[in-house]
Amino acid sequence: MPAPAQDPTSDVVRWAAFSCVLVPVVLLWYGSSLAGAGGTALGLAAVTAVCRVLLRRSERGAARPAAEEHAPHRGRHQRTGSGGHRGGRHGTGGPGTGDGGRTPVA
Numbered sequence: 001m002p003a004p005a006q007d008p009t010s011d012v013v014r015w016a017a018f019s020c021v022l023v024p025v026v027l028l029w030y031g032s033s034l035a036g037a038g039g040t041a042l043g044l045a046a047v048t049a050v051c052r053v054l055l056r057r058s059e060r061g062a063a064r065p066a067a068e069e070h071a072p073h074r075g076r077h078q079r080t081g082s083g084g085h086r087g088g089r090h091g092t093g094g095p096g097t098g099d100g101g102r103t104p105v106a
């Protein structure tokens with residue numbers, strides 16, 4: 001009977017947790033201070049937690065259906081309409097009209 005398929009992210013996180021324990025033990029074995037080994041353990045645990053979150057998020061993103069991923073969205077540059085509100089002055093005067101853009105906008 002074949003073994004059930006395991007989650008690769010869980011395997012990575014399991015090995016990272018193992019290293020969070022192993023590295024401080026090795027540091028203590030070779031004469032590092034307890035505070036230094038503890039700080040290293042906390043740092044490794046924080047990095048492991050962030051990596052776990054990012055791996056889970058990427059798995060969810062990869063699991064989305066392709067149709068949902070390519071759905072059109074109306075972003076800033078895809079607005080419909082006449083395009084009359086593009087910023088700047090809307091009066092008749094402006095650069096190139098000879099009045100230097102000093103025509104009042106009503």
